[in-house]
Amino acid sequence: MQFGVFSVSDVTIDPTTGRTPSEAQRIKDVVTIAKKAEEVGLDVFALGEHHNPPFFSSSPTTTLGYIAGQTERLQLSTATTLITTNDPVKIAEDFAMLQHLAGGRVDLMMGRGNTGPVYPWFGKDIRDGIPLAIENYALLRRLWDEDVVDWEGRFRTPLRGFTATPRPLDGVAPFVWHGSIRSPEIAEQAAYYGDGFFHNHIFWPAEHTKRMVEFYRRRFEHYGHGAADQAIVGLGGQVFMRKNSQDAVSEFRPYFDNAPVYGHGPSLEDFSRETPLTVGSPQQVIERTLGFRDYVGDYQRQLFLVDHAGLPLKTVLEQLDILGEEVVPVLRKEFAALKPAHVPDAPTHESLVAARGAKDSTVYAPADDVTGQAPEEAA
Amino acid sequence: MEKRRIAVVSAGLSVPSSTRLLADRLTTATVAALRRRGVEAEVEVVELREYARDLADNLVTGFANADLRPALDAVTGADGIIAVTPIFSASYSGLFKTFFDVVDKDALTGKPVLMGATAGTARHSLALEHAMRPLFAYLRTVVTPTAVFAASEDWGGAGEASHGLASRIERAAEELAELVAARPATRAADPFADAPSFEALLGGVGTAAVG
Numbered sequence: 001m002q003f004g005v006f007s008v009s010d011v012t013i014d015p016t017t018g019r020t021p022s023e024a025q026r027i028k029d030v031v032t033i034a035k036k037a038e039e040v041g042l043d044v045f046a047l048g049e050h051h052n053p054p055f056f057s058s059s060p061t062t063t064l065g066y067i068a069g070q071t072e073r074l075q076l077s078t079a080t081t082l083i084t085t086n087d088p089v090k091i092a093e094d095f096a097m098l099q100h101l102a103g104g105r106v107d108l109m110m111g112r113g114n115t116g117p118v119y120p121w122f123g124k125d126i127r128d129g130i131p132l133a134i135e136n137y138a139l140l141r142r143l144w145d146e147d148v149v150d151w152e153g154r155f156r157t158p159l160r161g162f163t164a165t166p167r168p169l170d171g172v173a174p175f176v177w178h179g180s181i182r183s184p185e186i187a188e189q190a191a192y193y194g195d196g197f198f199h200n201h202i203f204w205p206a207e208h209t210k211r212m213v214e215f216y217r218r219r220f221e222h223y224g225h226g227a228a229d230q231a232i233v234g235l236g237g238q239v240f241m242r243k244n245s246q247d248a249v250s251e252f253r254p255y256f257d258n259a260p261v262y263g264h265g266p267s268l269e270d271f272s273r274e275t276p277l278t279v280g281s282p283q284q285v286i287e288r289t290l291g292f293r294d295y296v297g298d299y300q301r302q303l304f305l306v307d308h309a310g311l312p313l314k315t316v317l318e319q320l321d322i323l324g325e326e327v328v329p330v331l332r333k334e335f336a337a338l339k340p341a342h343v344p345d346a347p348t349h350e351s352l353v354a355a356r357g358a359k360d361s362t363v364y365a366p367a368d369d370v371t372g373q374a375p376e377e378a379a
Numbered sequence: 380m381e382k383r384r385i386a387v388v389s390a391g392l393s394v395p396s397s398t399r400l401l402a403d404r405l406t407t408a409t410v411a412a413l414r415r416r417g418v419e420a421e422v423e424v425v426e427l428r429e430y431a432r433d434l435a436d437n438l439v440t441g442f443a444n445a446d447l448r449p450a451l452d453a454v455t456g457a458d459g460i461i462a463v464t465p466i467f468s469a470s471y472s473g474l475f476k477t478f479f480d481v482v483d484k485d486a487l488t489g490k491p492v493l494m495g496a497t498a499g500t501a502r503h504s505l506a507l508e509h510a511m512r513p514l515f516a517y518l519r520t521v522v523t524p525t526a527v528f529a530a531s532e533d534w535g536g537a538g539e540a541s542h543g544l545a546s547r548i549e550r551a552a553e554e555l556a557e558l559v560a561a562r563p564a565t566r567a568a569d570p571f572a573d574a575p576s577f578e579a580l581l582g583g584v585g586t587a588a589v590g
Binding site for chain 2: 130134135138153154182184185188189191192203204205208211215219223262263264265266270271273274
């Protein structure tokens, strides 16, 4: 099982000091956090994509490429990549590029994005959210899986004889997760392709997560990718830990109470009861997290949100230390002991290459590629 | 005997409230009118005052907590709705609006609704028509032609005022019962069972590109 952290990249005032970090500071900090994640033995770092303040992460592959250059083992992912408003051609190119530079340590998570104005800023309509996610991903798959693509759809200009470069590393596209909180259509999409399904598992009651994952597993089996319990499931989660649980609660409370997403609403105690949020001792986090398996089954990836709502870098790094030293080693052991042998691990570049075989998939242009002459003209 | 479920939403703030009093009168008359049509009504009353904080939390978090969910389910799963609010500042109360704001906007489509409102004087009565009826039209419900307004004076004394209220309640209840009895019982919506298959979602995406 993979464990990691994911960041939404918010630039938020620290309510206990009144200080708001600059973008420059937060961008440096997120690199520090990713490197720390590897150092403490976590497996995955995932970064969100946003196109409006207070978020800085408009260009995740740039950040992940930089992190890739400074890490050795860490799997790099997104949470999420906007499949609705990005051109699927650019997603195909950016992530294949990142895949090569990172030596295959790359996967990505598709999401629709729920910020209304982002759609028109990119020439799209939020009411087309689901059709955009369906069509754009269908094209993205073909751009990675086929060397030369002819395409005509509803949402982008047609393609004739198009090759997305670079071709995926070893001819194997990065593994894809699909993230959705409440749309069965997206769980259906993940199941259809045999891709992973990720539930954010932070903002809503666990009951929603359970129903979405159950549906995804059932449809994964329906489409012939394996048994329902072999489907690839990832969960988010939100934790704050101190040795004594009361210290964790009192330190986290001002951040919770003022958090942009849920602040000024329910109490920390109410929200902890209603959602998977766990604020307490490492042991409490271990027990709660092991309990996720009771309602989603054996799953492959657990990502924690630890860097948000104005928490200072020092605190975030301390949280990573606790995760790496006290929580994740126990979770690894306990989850592994419970998992039956026929349940697969999350796919990695190595496992996909082992399953499909590696090939150099470079498409060598027949014509003079220095002048940019198209193959048709040269023929 | 056939069965139908009636959900009563009452947004009165005082206990007891004249809003609840009107809701109860409308409910009793509706149950009797349904029985005359051979339909047994099961009634569930949602007093919004009890959910004031839960509703505010739902606005902030985007989900209904465990206390609020049964109240929402009662209304979205009902075969008919009796909705009664006090009139504040020329319209339904904020609490009443908040409740219908957090109900899924498609969950009430086609449901029969009987509207009621209360206020200190009859001069507020048209708020039912200019504010409340458009709300239920937006939710694509089927609203009875008669909406019932009760001013303080309607509750007292003899003569025209109280007699008029009783006959309006009776007429509105008959209209609601007629609509509820005529429709099949509501089936609980299941977003997973109702989800389209991927082939349907995909439509013929990208297949026109050959050549």
